[in-house]
Amino acid sequence: MITLLKGAPAGAALREKASAIIEALKEKGVTPGLAIVRVGEEAGDLSYEKAIYKRCGAMGIEVRTYAFCGPTDEELQAQIRALNADPSVHGILMMRPLPKGLDEASARELIAPEKDVDGCGSASLAGVFTGSGTGFCPCTAQAAVEILDQCGVEIAGKKAAVIGRSLVIGRPAAMLLLHRNATVTLCHSRTADLREAVRGADIVIAATGRPESLDSSFFKSGQTVIDVGASWSEAKGKICGDVDMDSLIAADGNGGLDINVTPVPGGVGAVTTSVLALHTAEAAARQNP
Amino acid sequence: MITLLKGAPAGAALREKASAIIEALKEKGVTPGLAIVRVGEEAGDLSYEKAIYKRCGAMGIEVRTYAFCGPTDEELQAQIRALNADPSVHGILMMRPLPKGLDEASARELIAPEKDVDGCGSASLAGVFTGSGTGFCPCTAQAAVEILDQCGVEIAGKKAAVIGRSLVIGRPAAMLLLHRNATVTLCHSRTADLREAVRGADIVIAATGRPESLDSSFFKSGQTVIDVGASWSEAKGKICGDVDMDSLIAADGNGGLDINVTPVPGGVGAVTTSVLALHTAEAAARQNP
Numbered sequence: 001m002i003t004l005l006k007g008a009p010a011g012a013a014l015r016e017k018a019s020a021i022i023e024a025l026k027e028k029g030v031t032p033g034l035a036i037v038r039v040g041e042e043a044g045d046l047s048y049e050k051a052i053y054k055r056c057g058a059m060g061i062e063v064r065t066y067a068f069c070g071p072t073d074e075e076l077q078a079q080i081r082a083l084n085a086d087p088s089v090h091g092i093l094m095m096r097p098l099p100k101g102l103d104e105a106s107a108r109e110l111i112a113p114e115k116d117v118d119g120c121g122s123a124s125l126a127g128v129f130t131g132s133g134t135g136f137c138p139c140t141a142q143a144a145v146e147i148l149d150q151c152g153v154e155i156a157g158k159k160a161a162v163i164g165r166s167l168v169i170g171r172p173a174a175m176l177l178l179h180r181n182a183t184v185t186l187c188h189s190r191t192a193d194l195r196e197a198v199r200g201a202d203i204v205i206a207a208t209g210r211p212e213s214l215d216s217s218f219f220k221s222g223q224t225v226i227d228v229g230a231s232w233s234e235a236k237g238k239i240c241g242d243v244d245m246d247s248l249i250a251a252d253g254n255g256g257l258d259i260n261v262t263p264v265p266g267g268v269g270a271v272t273t274s275v276l277a278l279h280t281a282e283a284a285a286r287q288n289p
Numbered sequence: 290m291i292t293l294l295k296g297a298p299a300g301a302a303l304r305e306k307a308s309a310i311i312e313a314l315k316e317k318g319v320t321p322g323l324a325i326v327r328v329g330e331e332a333g334d335l336s337y338e339k340a341i342y343k344r345c346g347a348m349g350i351e352v353r354t355y356a357f358c359g360p361t362d363e364e365l366q367a368q369i370r371a372l373n374a375d376p377s378v379h380g381i382l383m384m385r386p387l388p389k390g391l392d393e394a395s396a397r398e399l400i401a402p403e404k405d406v407d408g409c410g411s412a413s414l415a416g417v418f419t420g421s422g423t424g425f426c427p428c429t430a431q432a433a434v435e436i437l438d439q440c441g442v443e444i445a446g447k448k449a450a451v452i453g454r455s456l457v458i459g460r461p462a463a464m465l466l467l468h469r470n471a472t473v474t475l476c477h478s479r480t481a482d483l484r485e486a487v488r489g490a491d492i493v494i495a496a497t498g499r500p501e502s503l504d505s506s507f508f509k510s511g512q513t514v515i516d517v518g519a520s521w522s523e524a525k526g527k528i529c530g531d532v533d534m535d536s537l538i539a540a541d542g543n544g545g546l547d548i549n550v551t552p553v554p555g556g557v558g559a560v561t562t563s564v565l566a567l568h569t570a571e572a573a574a575r576q577n578p
Contacts, residue, residue: 122416122423126411126414126415129414129415129417129456130411132394156479157479157480158481165467171418171467178475178477181479183474183480185472185473186472187472188470190472191446192447197472
């Protein structure tokens, strides 16, 4: 049986936490402010932005977008400096990756650590690596683990395979699972036998970014699979995850496959914006003690 | 056949690099300076310190020790601030772990990033996590990988198991191997089946700190094992690595075991002080461009 782990309950739990913080801020006369910095009009960025406005707006977070078309590094950095200095902005989310030609590393480092709600700068990443709790974890990586918790999946002592080693998802997710006492294998495009590595795990975090690239031969009964992928599939003409769900359904019909897997859409994506709302509320609270 | 991978050649190669930098600094009238900050008289710290004086002293690095007995956090931090401000000090090595009761995290963060030659602060650790090359990698973790390189062990595409998840060895070593395209499994005290995880790997980095805790049943022919352990064994009455070498020798006699393994002493330890010398030389060069 294929059990779909929907993101909605984890998202709701996170928003409840965020709302309590936002209520307390309101009593102090503080409205949490989130600034989105976007370069270009990439479809994925626009759809994420729309979801942020809907989710964060409904919770009383003031969201503003600073959109650029072909900026120089100086222009982009001047904007980040201005947002760092603006007391009405408590969180800054820069859509990544930036278009080629821009110095993304410098832009990331420029974001004030206390406003780095998507964990893109050194202070936050060091906090994720060390487990110190300093800064913020990249939202999507945290969303993956929030779903495991909400669904009651045990992490300690389990084998986890993380597919993909980006700084946005793979590496931070691996560290979150490690801090929770999982035995973590970091897999990637150069992994010699990905199938073997993934099949050996109890928990799989899939973040390859290649739609439907993982068919049923990668999985076995008893696993929990968090599908972080959300890419356009030419074959299907829609947004798909990394997991080839049709193949899993066929395998289940043909001999049985007992597996828990997050759907796309409605899985991790539904939780990421709620993590962002929580981080923004927390950032505003820290900046207004 | 058990092949011992000695650290000496890797150490010599690193010192050659360091010497070239130190020569160039000499022409500028700069002598690289390394400050050791030590609290207490822990035997391992004293023996490491002795090795540093011998190795770095012979290379023309000026080493000074600032030793404390029961300092307050304020006293320790005042010393670090003074060393940060001292232009004759280019590298600061704080012996870790600090005795209980001291705020190690604050002391680590206080060390100026450009002088953090053992990679203990956020800037260096973020550099290790992201692979940006910012800061310095913890010396022992780097020493483990330097031996692999010096011995011509291929890393890309191989399976690596790292046993131990400390910030001094396990986690940074895992990141170095990941950046070199290994598929890395992070194992630790809560790993359910350590034997299975270690036996499945091509490269093993052992950093459990439990002397002779890994007998031949953890290994198989064809593996390369870097033994970072160096702990006092009550049973043997000497410093031993994590690997039970007697057990490996017995297994080799009894059916054959073809394995490459670093000896203790004479393996990783022999390389660590050379990595420290190189980092100190590099730090001095960066501070005197």
